[in-house]
Amino acid sequence: MRIARFSTGGGVAFGVVEEGEQVLARIDGHPFGGVSLTGERFPVAEVRMVAPMLPSKVVAIGRNYADHAREMGNDVPEEPMIFLKPSTSVIGHNEPIAYPEHLTQHVDYEGELAVVIGRLCRDVPVERANDVILGYTCANDVTARDLQKKDVQFTRAKGFDTFCPLGPWIETDLDASDLALTTTVNGELRQSGRTSQLIFDIPALIAHVSAVMTLLPGDVILTGTPAGVGPVKPGDEVSVGIEGIGTLTNRVVSRD
Amino acid sequence: MRIARFSTGGGVAFGVVEEGEQVLARIDGHPFGGVSLTGERFPVAEVRMVAPMLPSKVVAIGRNYADHAREMGNDVPEEPMIFLKPSTSVIGHNEPIAYPEHLTQHVDYEGELAVVIGRLCRDVPVERANDVILGYTCANDVTARDLQKKDVQFTRAKGFDTFCPLGPWIETDLDASDLALTTTVNGELRQSGRTSQLIFDIPALIAHVSAVMTLLPGDVILTGTPAGVGPVKPGDEVSVGIEGIGTLTNRVVSRD
Numbered sequence: 001m002r003i004a005r006f007s008t009g010g011g012v013a014f015g016v017v018e019e020g021e022q023v024l025a026r027i028d029g030h031p032f033g034g035v036s037l038t039g040e041r042f043p044v045a046e047v048r049m050v051a052p053m054l055p056s057k058v059v060a061i062g063r064n065y066a067d068h069a070r071e072m073g074n075d076v077p078e079e080p081m082i083f084l085k086p087s088t089s090v091i092g093h094n095e096p097i098a099y100p101e102h103l104t105q106h107v108d109y110e111g112e113l114a115v116v117i118g119r120l121c122r123d124v125p126v127e128r129a130n131d132v133i134l135g136y137t138c139a140n141d142v143t144a145r146d147l148q149k150k151d152v153q154f155t156r157a158k159g160f161d162t163f164c165p166l167g168p169w170i171e172t173d174l175d176a177s178d179l180a181l182t183t184t185v186n187g188e189l190r191q192s193g194r195t196s197q198l199i200f201d202i203p204a205l206i207a208h209v210s211a212v213m214t215l216l217p218g219d220v221i222l223t224g225t226p227a228g229v230g231p232v233k234p235g236d237e238v239s240v241g242i243e244g245i246g247t248l249t250n251r252v253v254s255r256d
Numbered sequence: 257m258r259i260a261r262f263s264t265g266g267g268v269a270f271g272v273v274e275e276g277e278q279v280l281a282r283i284d285g286h287p288f289g290g291v292s293l294t295g296e297r298f299p300v301a302e303v304r305m306v307a308p309m310l311p312s313k314v315v316a317i318g319r320n321y322a323d324h325a326r327e328m329g330n331d332v333p334e335e336p337m338i339f340l341k342p343s344t345s346v347i348g349h350n351e352p353i354a355y356p357e358h359l360t361q362h363v364d365y366e367g368e369l370a371v372v373i374g375r376l377c378r379d380v381p382v383e384r385a386n387d388v389i390l391g392y393t394c395a396n397d398v399t400a401r402d403l404q405k406k407d408v409q410f411t412r413a414k415g416f417d418t419f420c421p422l423g424p425w426i427e428t429d430l431d432a433s434d435l436a437l438t439t440t441v442n443g444e445l446r447q448s449g450r451t452s453q454l455i456f457d458i459p460a461l462i463a464h465v466s467a468v469m470t471l472l473p474g475d476v477i478l479t480g481t482p483a484g485v486g487p488v489k490p491g492d493e494v495s496v497g498i499e500g501i502g503t504l505t506n507r508v509v510s511r512d
Contacts, residue, residue, distance in 0.1 A: 056312070057342045062409070083411045084340040086313045088470045103467065122417070153318070154409060155339045159469050161378070211359065213415050214344045 002246075003031050003135065004169040005054075005092070006047040015042065017169055031134065031170075032118055032217040051092035051166045052137055053116055055220040058085040058164055059209050060112075060141055062154070064199050064224025071227045080200045080208045083154045085141070085164045085222075093167035093248050097142055098255035099234050100160055104144035107252070109232055110225035111183030111191050111240035114139035115202055116170050117219040124210040129203035132215065135172035138240040138248035139222050140165040140183075145231075165240075165250045166220065176202060180243040181226065185236055193226025258502075259287050259391065260425040261310075261348070262303040271298065273425055287390065287426075288374055288473040307348035307422045308393055309372055311476040314341040314420055315465050316368075316397055318410070320455050320480025327483045336456045336464045339410045341397070341420045341478075349423035349504050353398055354511035355490050356416055360400035363508070365488055366481035367439030367447050367496035370395035371458055372426050373475040380466040385459035388471065391428035394496040394504035395478050396421040396439075401487075418511075422476065427501045432458060436499040437482065441492050449482025 002017035006024055014031050015024030024047060026040040062081040063069040069076050091097070099107050118134030141158060142165070148157035158164075176195055183191035200208065205221055232238055234254040241247040258273035262280055270287050271280030280303060282296040318337040319325040325332050347353070355363050374390030397414060398421070404413035414420075432451055439447035456464065461477055488494055490510040497503040 057344070059342075059411075081407065081409060082415075083409045084342060084415070086315075086340060086469050088313070088472070100467075151337065152408065153337060153339050155315075156468050159338075159340070161468075161470050211356075212412050212417075213342050214417050216344070 001035070001172045002169045003027070003035070003052060003172065004049055005052045006042065006049050008042070008047065012050060049093055049168060051090045052168070052170045053166065053218045053220060054090060055087055055218050056216045057087065058090065058220045058222060060085055060158070060222040061200070061205055061224045065193060065197050065226040066199060067227035068225055068229065071229070076199055080205055082209060082212070083158065086159050088161055089159055089164035091162045091165050091250070093165070095165070095250060096162065096253040097165065097238070097250045098160070098162045099252055100255045102256055104147050106144065106146040107232055108143045108145045108229045109183055109185065109190070109238045110141040110143055110229050111181055112139045112141050112222045112225050113176060113179065113181060113195050113242055114166055115206070115221040115223065117215045117217060117221070119217055120214065122210050122214040124206050126203040126207045129206040132206060135170035136174055136176050136245055137166055137170045138168070138242050138245055139220070140238060140240050140248065140250065141222050141225060165248055167248045168246050171245045174244050182241045183228065184239045185232060190230055191226050191228035195223070197226060198223060257291070257428045258425045259283070259291070259308060259428065260305055261308045262298065262305050264298070264303065268306060305349055305424060307346045308424070308426045309422065309474045309476060310346060311343055311474050312472045313343065314346065314476045314478060316341055316414070316478040317456070317461055317480045321449060321453050321482040322455060323483035324481055324485065327485070332455055336461055338465060338468070339414065342415050344417055345415055345420035347418045347421050347506070349421070349506070351421070351506060352418065352509040353421065353494070353506045354416070354418045355508055356511045358512055360403050362400065362402040363488055364399045364401045364485045365439055365441065365446070365494045366397040366399055366485050367437055368395045368397050368478045368481050369432060369435065369437060369451050369498055370422055371462070371477040371479065373471045373473060373477070375473050376470065378466050378470040380462050382459040382463045385462040388462060391426035392430055392432050392501055393422055393426045394424070394498050394501055395476070396494060396496050396504065396506065397478050397481060421504055421506045423504045424502050430500050438497045439484065440495045441486070441488060446486055447482050447484035451479070453482060454479060
């Protein structure tokens with residue numbers, strides 16, 4: 001099942017994507033703990049899609065592909081390295097990434113697989129990690145690389161409004177252990193990896209993060225980016241595509 | 257005005273603290289954009305106080321007192337250094353700090369003044385910063401010092417559940433530019449500073465943070481800790497007192 005979120009005019013609703021991505025069947029309330037439909041149906045062409053989830057927190061993982069750690073001159077970590085992106089950084093498919101040119105001169109894309117948590121949990125053992133997953137979506141961990149190097153802490157560099165595109169929807173029926181992931185800029189291939197290359201796999205990440213902080217329904221874990229990160233500039237269009245999910249596309253615009 | 261939050265049995269409500277801290281006058285809805293009372297009144301002794309705010313995000317500032325930067329062997333930063341604590345780390349006055357002994361052997365208190373944001377804002381100029389402040393409360397930026405050093409990123413060390421005590425209430429009528437702040441452990445004085453010692457003052461912090469990320473009503477900025485940080489262990493009682501606000505007290509318990 002593919003779960004999207006969209007603006008209906010009267011508010012924001014979840015919907016199940018049906019009929020070759022042409023129709024959204026409205027979900028009654030939220031998709032946690034089972035989906036029931038209201039019976040209302042909306043043509044995708046007539047609604048505005050938004051981020052498929054508004055998470056209370058986005059927990060991101062650094063250096064989780066060996067080839068990316070190497071390209072940044074970093075060692076492979078002994079345990080997952082976590083940081084947070086604020087909920088205010090989340091945008092959806094087709095929403096613009098705002099480049100704050102007065103504060104940074106180097107903004108990179110980072111294509112990633114995102115895990116969406118389906119229920120409140122803490123101290124989740126590896127073998128039960130799948131039970132707490134609602135599904136998967138595409139993410140772009142947009143990063144002001146110059147500020148990341150300057151600050152050491154990643155918060156500012158990765159925390160700007162619009163620096164966490166998620167979408168286009170959440171795929172709930174998927175084995176995410178070996179999916180192809182690509183990132184393109186203006187149609188040119190820049191990143192190409194497989195989720196089987198994750199140093200710490202998804203169950204390990206859920207166990208690690210949930211041993212520190214309680215995860216809430218809708219919380220998102222970004223699993224890290226493969227090699228090939230690089231800059232974008234206003235006017236560029238960046239797409240993160242993941243096998244079995246779809247493609248998340250965002251245009252870069254100047255914030256100033 | 258002092259605004260607290262409390263559990264009524266039927267849910268959680270905001271209330272105005274009245275009559276020498278003996279009574280809570282229930283607020284209709286939330287305190288943003290003006291307070292109106294329902295007329296219901298609760299004796300403080302008969303309700304359970306919780307954190308005075310459940311923020312969408314807690315933005316914390318590192319190394320914002322020169323004497324604390326020195327005691328940790330760090331330089332004074334050129335601009336505010338920001339990091340995030342997850343909303344799941346927030347607890348209130350008298351709620352226990354859970355020490356995760358299987359993951360850390362060194363947990364420190366850090367007493368801080370917390371600023372509570374009153375309305376949605378971004379790119380706030382220094383001269384308008386006071387307009388976006390709802391009020392002030394006491395905070396403890398609890399930190400697993402060993403993990404902070406190991407991880408470099410502060411997220412895990414400062415992100416455990418219960419590692420962000422806030423309270424006991426929000427004081428809305430206060431000039432916060434020169435307040436005495438003390439931290440005690442089991443009644444012994446450990447930290448003693450004044451908010452006039454902040455390297456970056458509150459308007460500068462709000463301008464800096466809101467240039468990166470939109471702030472939402474209820475979001476919290478922790479302004480940094482003075483010198484004198486040190487460890488706690490299960491059984492200890494730690495109190496952060498700020499002139500004109502009150503005292504936030506939390507007992508440390510073993511999480512395991």
